[in-house]
Every structure is written in structure tokens, then in C-alpha cells.
Amino acid sequence: MNKQIKLSCLLCVALLTGCAPSGYLVQYDSAPQSAMVICNGTQKGYTPLDLYYPKSGISGNGYLSTEPCKAVWTSGATAAYRQLITTSSFPDGIKLTVERPNTDGYSIDSSADYQKKMNDRQIQQQNLQSFNESMRAMQPKQTYCNQIGTQVFCNTY
Secondary structure: OHHHHHHHHHHHHHHHHOOOOOOEEEEEEEEOOOOEEEEOOEEEEEOOEEEEEOHHHEOOOOEEEOOOEEEEOOOOOEEEOOOEEEOOOOOOOEEEEEEOOOOOOHHHHHHHHHHHHHHHHHHHHHHHHHHHHHHHHHOOOOEEEEEEOOEEEEEEO
16 A cells, blocks of 8 residues: 555656656647647647757757648648757747638637647546546545444444
8 A cells, every 4th residue: 555655656746747858849839729730741749739859950050950840720721830940049949830821711720729628628637537536545544433322333534
């Protein structure tokens, strides 16, 4: 039981502090959000999305050339991200945001963004509820008993 508590505490610390990834941070974002980020033909995830590029890719002049990436919305609209980044101006990382082109289908994309955020929020709440239930199950139980006359009443908390 003591081992489970220590393991749970260690897991909590890891989740709260996170692991510090190495590399140069490029945050890909879009307006509206929830566009698929595709780099070199590979789906990387949905905006907002953090990708790390090896620091060895930064030139002596302080430039990082990233792989070609684009945002693709549910409607099919696309926008390309810039690839050349001045790391000396942004030493801790950079956030790149593209605007959706002014074409048909905006309502589809904003609706898809809203739905994705609601789904993500529901998953987060379910995970938190599961975590709380598992923590409660690992807490040591205490039983209190009272004797009234010849009867004994016990409650476990």
C-alpha cells in the first residue's frame, strides 16, 4: 500500500512538472484553431501544437529552417507556415500563427474547432475523475465503532 502511494506521488510530480524536452520550440497555431498540422506530408496533430526541432539545425547566423508545414482545416482550406526562423530574436522558441484564408466553409471550420475543444474538455474531465477515484481508493480506511448498550455500530471512512 505504501508503495502505491509513493508511486502515485511520483506520477503526480511528473505530470505537474512535465519533462523538459530538448530542442528549439516551434508552436504552430491557427485561427480558427483545431486545424491539422501537416509537415512534409505527415500529420503531426491539431493546432495549437508544439514541435521541437534539434538545436543542431540552427545555423551559425542564428537561423532555423524548419520542414515545410501547413494548416489544413476541416473544410479543406489550407495555409502554409513560414520555414525560416530567426532564433536570435526568439531564443526560447517561437509561436507561428496562420489565418484561415477567406474562402467558403468558415462556419464548418469554426464548428469543428468548437466540437474538438468540447471533446478535449470532456476527456480531460474524465481523466481527472478517474485519477481522483484511484487516489481515493488508495487512501487508508479508518473504522470507528461506538457501543450503545449491547449493540456496536461501526462506520468506515
